[in-house]
Amino acid sequence: MTTKTSKGARPEPLDARLDAIGKLPSRARFHLPGRERTVAMTLGESGVRWYAYDVIARRIGPAKPSRDGRQTPYRGHPVFVAQHATGTCCRGCLEEVHGIPQGRPLDKAELNYAVNLVCGWLTREIGPVAKTRTSRPPRSAMPAVPENPTGAPRTGRGLRASKSR
Template sequence: MYIPAALWQRLSKSKFRSRFRLNTKDKNYAKIKGITIIEQHALNFIQKRLAPAIITNDGKQTPMRGHPVFVAQHATATCCRSCLEKWHHFPQHQKLNAKQIQYIQTVIMFWINQQDCF
């Protein structure tokens, strides 16, 4: 799946987004679980926390740490529906479709792979 280079340029210019890195604990967790399990976790988090049209706790549903995917979501602006709208142009209050879900998972996993976990 294609990820626009312009997205990475914009994210790198954001002081907030560009400060995220996986810590040693997160890297070790990713190495132990492996890429397939981390991909499954990402998909599960996206489906449960981002895909619904209405999210009662939007903006607060993704912790800042505690799992490599959570860190990646903040680094890639895929952490909540408002960030998805601002950074990725996915309208709020509409259920995400399969293509959008796949795109988000791809963005998250690309970022995690850049962190030298696997």
């Protein structure tokens, strides 16, 4: 089994690498819960990829990350779950599962490798999602605010303020 960091060796295709990682008992137990699945579908592929790159670059990219081994929560965002499932959650797991040594910053190729693993795992878990974030309809498509039924001017304190006592 070769990895992205092996000099002179051809890197494994992403699917083969995800299959190999999925067979590891410590990684096979992770699945995407409903809330995180909804977040991933809402953000879309590009939003998840951007977030994954940002998180990996900031949290495990430096040579000596702060709180290494404890910096990635197990829930709260689909990228966190995917990091644990793919062994990209800390520098120790990166070294153990992927052969990327600790003690030096991740280079661009290693960052992209980790992001591709995370996004590939998420795609397997939820299937292909929209390329971009699903967003609210434009304001022009939203219905107008209904008029005050009493005809009194709005005071900002609700309808009670417009009634005379």
